[in-house]
Amino acid sequence: xxxxxxxxxxxxxxxxxxxxxxxxxxxxxxxxxxxxxxxxxxxxxxxxxxxxxxxxxxxxxxxxxxxxxxxxxxxxxxxxxxxxxxxxxxxxxxxxxxxxxxxxxxxxxxxxxxxxxxxxxxxxxxxxxxxxxxxxxxxxxxxxxxxxxxxxxxxxxxxxxxxxxxxxxxxxxxxxxxxxxxxxxxxxxxxxxxxxxxxxxxxxxxxxxxxxxxxxxxxxxxxxxxxxxxxxxxxxxxxxxxxxxxxxxxxxxxxxxxxxxxxxxxxxxxxxxxxxxxxxxxxxxxxxxxxxxxxxxxxxxxxxxx
Amino acid sequence: xxxxxxxxxxxxxxxxxxxxxxxxxxxxxxxxxxxxxxxxxxxxxxxxxxxxxxxxxxxxxxxxxxxxxxxxxxxxxxxxxxxxxxxxxxxxxxxxxxxxxxxxxxxxxxxxxxxxxxxxxxxxxxxxxxxxxxxxxxxxxxxxxxxxxxxxxxxxxxxxxxxxxxxxxxxxxxxxxxxxxxxxxxxxxxxxxxxxxxxxxxxxxxxxxxxxxxxxxxxxxxxxxxxxxxxxxxxxxxxxxxxxxxxxxxxxxxxxxxxxxxxxxxxxxxxxxxxxxxxxxxxxxxxxxxxxxxxxxxxxxxxxxxxxxxxx
Numbered sequence: 001x002x003x004x005x006x007x008x009x010x011x012x013x014x015x016x017x018x019x020x021x022x023x024x025x026x027x028x029x030x031x032x033x034x035x036x037x038x039x040x041x042x043x044x045x046x047x048x049x050x051x052x053x054x055x056x057x058x059x060x061x062x063x064x065x066x067x068x069x070x071x072x073x074x075x076x077x078x079x080x081x082x083x084x085x086x087x088x089x090x091x092x093x094x095x096x097x098x099x100x101x102x103x104x105x106x107x108x109x110x111x112x113x114x115x116x117x118x119x120x121x122x123x124x125x126x127x128x129x130x131x132x133x134x135x136x137x138x139x140x141x142x143x144x145x146x147x148x149x150x151x152x153x154x155x156x157x158x159x160x161x162x163x164x165x166x167x168x169x170x171x172x173x174x175x176x177x178x179x180x181x182x183x184x185x186x187x188x189x190x191x192x193x194x195x196x197x198x199x200x201x202x203x204x205x206x207x208x209x210x211x212x213x214x215x216x217x218x219x220x221x222x223x224x225x226x227x228x229x230x231x232x233x234x235x236x237x238x239x240x241x242x243x244x245x246x247x248x249x250x251x252x253x254x255x256x257x258x259x260x261x262x263x264x265x266x267x268x269x270x271x272x273x274x275x276x277x278x279x280x281x282x283x284x285x286x287x288x289x290x291x292x293x294x295x296x297x298x299x300x301x302x303x304x305x306x
Numbered sequence: 307x308x309x310x311x312x313x314x315x316x317x318x319x320x321x322x323x324x325x326x327x328x329x330x331x332x333x334x335x336x337x338x339x340x341x342x343x344x345x346x347x348x349x350x351x352x353x354x355x356x357x358x359x360x361x362x363x364x365x366x367x368x369x370x371x372x373x374x375x376x377x378x379x380x381x382x383x384x385x386x387x388x389x390x391x392x393x394x395x396x397x398x399x400x401x402x403x404x405x406x407x408x409x410x411x412x413x414x415x416x417x418x419x420x421x422x423x424x425x426x427x428x429x430x431x432x433x434x435x436x437x438x439x440x441x442x443x444x445x446x447x448x449x450x451x452x453x454x455x456x457x458x459x460x461x462x463x464x465x466x467x468x469x470x471x472x473x474x475x476x477x478x479x480x481x482x483x484x485x486x487x488x489x490x491x492x493x494x495x496x497x498x499x500x501x502x503x504x505x506x507x508x509x510x511x512x513x514x515x516x517x518x519x520x521x522x523x524x525x526x527x528x529x530x531x532x533x534x535x536x537x538x539x540x541x542x543x544x545x546x547x548x549x550x551x552x553x554x555x556x557x558x559x560x561x562x563x564x565x566x567x568x569x570x571x572x573x574x575x576x577x578x579x580x581x582x583x584x585x586x587x588x589x590x591x592x593x594x595x596x597x598x599x600x601x602x603x604x605x606x607x608x609x610x611x612x613x614x615x616x617x618x
Contacts, residue, residue: 006504006505006506006508006555007504007505008503008504008508008555008556009502009503009504009575009591010556010573010574012502013573013574013575014574069360069432115334115335116334116335116336116337166336167336167337167340167495167499168336168339168495168499169336172336185335185336186339189336189339189495190495190506191505191506194505222384223384224337225334225335225336225337226334226337226340227429228414228416229413229414229415229416229429229433230386230387230413230414230416232414270498270499270500270501270502271498271502271505272502274505
C-alpha cells in the first residue's frame, strides 16, 4: 500500500488526492476527476471506492486555559482534560472515562511531541496524574516517544501530539507523531511523507493507541516545526478522538482557517498534507473527510475556526 | 562576532553552541533540511538568559552559509514582518524591485535578517518593549560592518515591470510581480514550500543550481495570477535534461512530442509554458493564456542566460 507514484499539482486540480488534501492545498480547485489519476496510480474511474466511515472528534476550549504570558492555567487544564475524555468516551466521570480506555494491568505509554513546538509538559503531567488517580500504577505509566523499544514495552499508547504546520509534510501532528519509531525519520521528509501512516501500522505500534489527545493550546499554523511566534496563537483547546486521521483533519481545518484569517484570503499549505488523505484512503487508518466527522464542540466559542 | 556579553537584563555564555551539518538534525530535526537545502555551513547558537526568569530568554542563531545567495534564500522564504533597519550600507549593484527592500524583518519577538553569508534568527521567548529593543540591538551588533551584497543574479533578472508586449516587454499587461512572493531556492523541498509542484524533484535541483520563483498578479479583477519558476543550471545539457525530466513527470501525455527547448500546454490549472536558453530553464504556470505564458517564459529564460558565468 506504500505510495510511490509522483503526485503533482495537477492531481490536486483533478481532484484525485482526497478531498481534505485538495482543500488544504489549493485556493481554488475544480473537483472533476474524470480522466484523473489517483495517488496510487490508478485512474479515478477505476480506483476502489472506500466504504463510508464515521468518526467523532471532541473540541474543548477554555478562555482562561493560558494566561497573558502563554503560561498554562493548571486547574483549568485539569477540568478541560476531564471534560474532553468524558465526552470522547461517553462516560460520566473522568475515572470511568480513562478506565474505559486503559486497564490497571496495561503499561501505558504517553507519546507527546517532544521537539520544536512540543506538547505542553503540563498536559503530559496532567494525563499522568489522572491515570494514577484512575488506578493505573505510576510505574506502569511511561513516556514512550523515541525509539521503537518504547512502544514495544507498552500495551497501550496515549498519543499526545501538538498541533502544528510543517514545512516538509504540510502538517506535523498525529500522523507524524510516531515517525521516530520508524528508525529512519528523515526518510519521511521527502516525497515519502505521503506514507506517514506507515508508522502507525508498525507491528509494535499497530492497534495500541487508545486515545489521540491533541494539544491545541497554542498551535503553529506556518513555518513549522521551527517555532515562529508570528504564526502561533492561543487557541486554548484540546482536541480528541480515537481516530487519528479525523483528529488531523479537524486540526488541519483549524490551521487553514487561521491562515486565511492572517492573510485575509485563502493561504494554502505548501506542500499540501498528502499524508492525511493517504492515511484514510490508502492505509485505512481513519477518515479524513469532514463530512464523515462529527465535531462536538464545548466551551469557549470565540474564534473556534470550525 | 561582536555580540555583547551583556545585553540589558540578559547575558550570554562565553562560547556558542556549534551546530554542523552532521548535528543539525539533532538540534532541529525536520527543520534542518531547510538549511541543508541552502548550502549550510554551520550554526552558532547563543542563548541569552536573565537572572529574573520571568523575562524569558533570547536565542541568537547565527546561520553561516556558504554564500550570500544562500543566506538571502533563507530570508526570502518569508517576507512577512515589520521591516527593521540595521544601519547597513546601501547595497552594491543595481537596486532591484523584485524583492522587498528590507534585509531584516521582525514580528512577535522574532527577528530574521540577511547579512552577507550570514542568516540570523533572534527569538525572545517573551516579547516586551525591552526584549524587542535588545533583539534589535543584538541584530545590529551581529551585522555591524558586514558587507551588503546584491540579491542573487537569477533573482535580479526576474522580469518585474509591466511594459506592453507589443513594445518588446517581458511581462504581459496587466500583470505585476509580487515582490513578497519571491523566493530563491536550490532544493525542491524549498520550492514546494513556496509553490507545490510535485512530490518528487522534477527539475534536477540541488546545491549547484540557482532557482527563483515568484507570482505575477493581475491588476484586472478576475484575471488571476501566474507563477514563474526560473532555474539556472551549471550547463546547457543540465538545463535540457531537467526540461525533459519535468515534461515526463508533469506533462507525460505530451512529453514524447514536446521539445525541451520551448513549448506550451493547456493544463487543469491554466496554461503552462517552458523555455530553455543556454543553461536556463523557465516555467510559467497557471497562466490564463498561452500568449502570456510563452512571452514570460521565453523572456525570462533569455535574461537568465545573459548572466555572466562568473556569477554564482
